[in-house]
Amino acid sequence: MIAGPGAGKTEFLAQRAAYLLQTGMCPSPRRILAISFKRDAAANLGRRVQTRVPEHAERFVSMTFDAFTKGLVDKFKSSLPRDWRRSNSYELVFPSGREQRDFVNYLASVTPTALRPALDTLPRDTFSADVVGAWALPFALPDREPASASAFAALTWWQERYLQTGTPHVDFVMLNRLAELLVRAVPHLRRALQITYPFVFVDEFQDTTLAQFSFLKSIFGNGTAVTAVGDRKQRIMGFAGALPNAFAQFIRDFDATPYPLSWNFRSSQGLVDLQHVIASRLDPTTIQVISRTTAEHGHEPVSLWTFTGVAREADCIAKWIADDLAQSQRTPADFALVARQKVADFEARFRARLAEHNIRLRNDDAMVGKMRLQDLLKNDVARLLLGMLRLAAQPSGLGSVWLEASRTMERIHGAAGDDYAVRRVNDELTQTIRSLHKWLNQHPVDSTSTSDVIARGLELVDVENLRRHARAAARGEDVDVVFDAFDARLAQVAAHASDWAAAFDDFESANAVSLLTVHRSKSLEYHTVFFLGLDDDQWWAHDRDVDGSTSTFFVGLSRAAQRLIFTSTSAFARRGKIADLYAMLDEAGVRERRWI
Numbered sequence: 001m002i003a004g005p006g007a008g009k010t011e012f013l014a015q016r017a018a019y020l021l022q023t024g025m026c027p028s029p030r031r032i033l034a035i036s037f038k039r040d041a042a043a044n045l046g047r048r049v050q051t052r053v054p055e056h057a058e059r060f061v062s063m064t065f066d067a068f069t070k071g072l073v074d075k076f077k078s079s080l081p082r083d084w085r086r087s088n089s090y091e092l093v094f095p096s097g098r099e100q101r102d103f104v105n106y107l108a109s110v111t112p113t114a115l116r117p118a119l120d121t122l123p124r125d126t127f128s129a130d131v132v133g134a135w136a137l138p139f140a141l142p143d144r145e146p147a148s149a150s151a152f153a154a155l156t157w158w159q160e161r162y163l164q165t166g167t168p169h170v171d172f173v174m175l176n177r178l179a180e181l182l183v184r185a186v187p188h189l190r191r192a193l194q195i196t197y198p199f200v201f202v203d204e205f206q207d208t209t210l211a212q213f214s215f216l217k218s219i220f221g222n223g224t225a226v227t228a229v230g231d232r233k234q235r236i237m238g239f240a241g242a243l244p245n246a247f248a249q250f251i252r253d254f255d256a257t258p259y260p261l262s263w264n265f266r267s268s269q270g271l272v273d274l275q276h277v278i279a280s281r282l283d284p285t286t287i288q289v290i291s292r293t294t295a296e297h298g299h300e301p302v303s304l305w306t307f308t309g310v311a312r313e314a315d316c317i318a319k320w321i322a323d324d325l326a327q328s329q330r331t332p333a334d335f336a337l338v339a340r341q342k343v344a345d346f347e348a349r350f351r352a353r354l355a356e357h358n359i360r361l362r363n364d365d366a367m368v369g370k371m372r373l374q375d376l377l378k379n380d381v382a383r384l385l386l387g388m389l390r391l392a393a394q395p396s397g398l399g400s401v402w403l404e405a406s407r408t409m410e411r412i413h414g415a416a417g418d419d420y421a422v423r424r425v426n427d428e429l430t431q432t433i434r435s436l437h438k439w440l441n442q443h444p445v446d447s448t449s450t451s452d453v454i455a456r457g458l459e460l461v462d463v464e465n466l467r468r469h470a471r472a473a474a475r476g477e478d479v480d481v482v483f484d485a486f487d488a489r490l491a492q493v494a495a496h497a498s499d500w501a502a503a504f505d506d507f508e509s510a511n512a513v514s515l516l517t518v519h520r521s522k523s524l525e526y527h528t529v530f531f532l533g534l535d536d537d538q539w540w541a542h543d544r545d546v547d548g549s550t551s552t553f554f555v556g557l558s559r560a561a562q563r564l565i566f567t568s569t570s571a572f573a574r575r576g577k578i579a580d581l582y583a584m585l586d587e588a589g590v591r592e593r594r595w596i
């Protein structure tokens with residue numbers, strides 16, 4: 001399914017899942033495996049299916065590519081061919097672009113003379129994705145040096161990081177390669193996966209890397225119904241090794257039939273017209289999409305606001321949002337501040353200015369412990385813990401929080417569909433919340449450590465059961481990382497809160513203006529989007545990869561449903577590196593408003 005933003009690709013996957021599960025086309029105990037690139041996208045899709053068919057949600061497994069491959073390796077690593085088996089547990093690492101470049105430089109000193117000239121052809125910035133990711137691990141280590149420079153380079157990478165004595169260091173590309181080797185080396189495992197998952201969905205397929213593609217093909221290339229959805233124009237992971245044209249390769253290798261969609265259910269027509277100008281630049285064959293959303297009266301769909309300085313920008317926008325909220329039914333969560341990459345540059349200023357109007361800001365990109373806030377807030381286990389704490393601190397008026405917590409508990413205890421078990425789980429939840437309520441009353445926010453709160457909450461639920469559930473729901477994800485991140489976030493908000501109810505409310509900041517990068521905004525939507533910083537500072541790397549950068553521009557601007565406002569504080573932006581982006585806005589007739 002190849003279609004533009006807002007066409008309903010994710011919604012289509014949720015509907016297809018409900019259809020396959022309800023009609024028995026995917027009969028119990030078989031499951032659907034849905035693979036996404038972002039944890040948040042995996043959680044969104046899982047939730048959409050949960051809402052539609054709660055009685056079958058158990059059989060819809062939605063996770064990220066990385067969690068799936070890591071889960072396989074963690075569970076079956078003892079079945080790896082002998083040369084690749086390691087007795088030490090590994091350390092997960094994330095090689096930076098610089099490490100990869102340094103490694104390619106280092107190769108020159110160890111590569112046999114005959115292969116040296118070919119070293120220059122190896123990609124430096126995407127070495128891990130393109131070279132290590134492309135090399136299929138042989139069952140046994142070769143006893144002679146590989147004949148090609150890329151195979152030699154990949155093997156050397158494995159030797160330095162994984163095969164030598166000591167703690168092995170692996171990144172997600174290496175985990176992917178190990179998982180691929182596993183399913184090749186253990187036919188029973190491949191067969192078990194194929195039987196368990198007769199249907200596989202892959203969202204955002206345009207961002208698939210070579211390693212992910214070949215892994216998918218190794219397991220599900222034969223006999224499994226694989227549905228890939230995405231939009232070539234939203235390919236924004238080129239820097240991380242996304243295939244140049246994953247769809248063409250998919251159509252060829254999986255013998256797939258492509259279907260286009262030509263509606264946009266998200267954005268009003270004025271926004272769709274702007275999107276068409278940029279889409280046509282990215283793909284001249286793009287068809288004109290029709291908006292299926294009614295434009296609300298009184299809005300200018302797109303505009304460009306320029307300011308004399310950053311303080312003025314934050315001031316005006318905060319006041320404008322406050323006025324808009326006062327005159328409408330909208331809430332702060334209808335607004336997003338999106339930036340190319342450096343959102344931290346905006347955070348303090350906008351937080352302070354919005355606070356003057358009693359409006360909260362939530363930085364979805366902020367790191368809490370080892371997680372991004374957005375991922376933490378979408379995590380099932382974190383949501384359950386937070387839900388229980390919120391219910392304990394504020395026993396009435398949180399019906400939807402109760403419903404979500406009780407549904408999660410039912411899933412954890414495998415109670416869904418069994419009336420007696422459901423009642424028992426709900427009784428237990430009520431008891432837990434009562435007990436927590438008492439405890440919180442005796443331990444005020446200003447004199448209690450947040451880790452004690454978490455420990456108390458976990459004491460009351462069956463924590464081992466919770467761990468098992470978390471492992472099954474998102475294989476490969478470490479629950480302790482979630483607990484640490486939870487603690488970090490709670491400590492952050494508790495420091496300024498007058499009581500626990502306020503702290504837990506602040507934790508989620510559900511009713512806040514979101515601040516996030518374009519990458520984090522992927523697949524999300526907001527009534528009004530401010531696309532901040534249309535200047536060389538945010539877009540400094542535009543000329544290095546104009547297509548990738550224009551796709552990023554496209555992803556960011558297509559999050560808006562009714563209003564999109566670009567902003568700039570630089571008088572030279574129009575004539576700088578992103579002059580071509582400004583030219584597209586001019587072509588689309590976007591009007592500039594100068595805030596003096």
Ligand SMILES: Nc1ncnc2c1ncn2[C@@H]1O[C@H](COP(=O)(O)OP(=O)(O)OP(=O)(O)O)[C@@H](O)[C@H]1O
Nearest residue numbers: 004005006007008009010011012265266522523524
């Ligand atoms: N058939 C439909 N009828 C009505 N609304 C729909 C339909 N399909 C999708 N929507 C709504 O349109 C919006 C966009 O849908 P969705 O998120 O599935 O789009 P997408 O194609 O995945 O977008 P993107 O590529 O931008 O992430 C959502 O609010 C969704 O609920």
